[in-house]
Amino acid sequence: MRITLIHGPNLNLLGTRETEIYGRDSYEDINKKIKQKALANDMEVRIFQSNHEGEIIDAIQEAKVGSDGLIINPGAFTHYSYAIRDAITAVRLPTIEVHLTNVFAREEFRHRSVISPVVAGQIVGLGTLVYLLALDAIKQIIEQNHR
Ligand code: DQA
Numbered sequence: 001m002r003i004t005l006i007h008g009p010n011l012n013l014l015g016t017r018e019t020e021i022y023g024r025d026s027y028e029d030i031n032k033k034i035k036q037k038a039l040a041n042d043m044e045v046r047i048f049q050s051n052h053e054g055e056i057i058d059a060i061q062e063a064k065v066g067s068d069g070l071i072i073n074p075g076a077f078t079h080y081s082y083a084i085r086d087a088i089t090a091v092r093l094p095t096i097e098v099h100l101t102n103v104f105a106r107e108e109f110r111h112r113s114v115i116s117p118v119v120a121g122q123i124v125g126l127g128t129l130v131y132l133l134a135l136d137a138i139k140q141i142i143e144q145n146h147r
Helices: 026-040 053-063 077-081 082-091 127-144
Strands: 004-005 043-048 069-074 095-099 123-124
Touching: 004 026, 004 053, 004 127, 026 053, 026 127, 053 069, 053 082, 069 127, 077 082, 095 127, 123 127
Parallel strands: 004 043, 004 069, 069 095, 095 123
Antiparallel strands: none
16 A cells, blocks of 8 residues: 655744744654554555645646555645645545644634545644554545455
8 A cells, every 4th residue: 555645835844843833853753753654554655745836736646646545734735725625636546634733723824724625534733643643544544445
């Protein structure tokens, strides 16, 4: 089982960026935990990060070839990128949207996700754990689809 995991803009700064909000786990620490968890779950995970909308769209389109599912933290694009939403709809891969922070407890502009209507589900507010739970969730969804 192959998964593409996409980190959106500014997530490469994790560990140094607003640590009171995003925690102290660095971007590298988080990816290490994701890879360990994937290995333990017998999954292969391709991790991609970009600060650029078009590159994220390219990565979603590329996931169509060879990936069984998608996990995405679109960062601030969550709140306004119809282009990323359309890309997710287009590839028809099971997709989980994740956010490290509880976006509903933050500024009002973060309460709206234009991505949520086109994904299987959303996991928010649990810090690094959101990525690990998303791996469990996507695995079960893909296995159910193949039954
Ligand atoms: C985020 C929440 C977004 O509102 C914000 O722009 C981010 C990170 C999160 O993981 O909590 O960059 O997606």
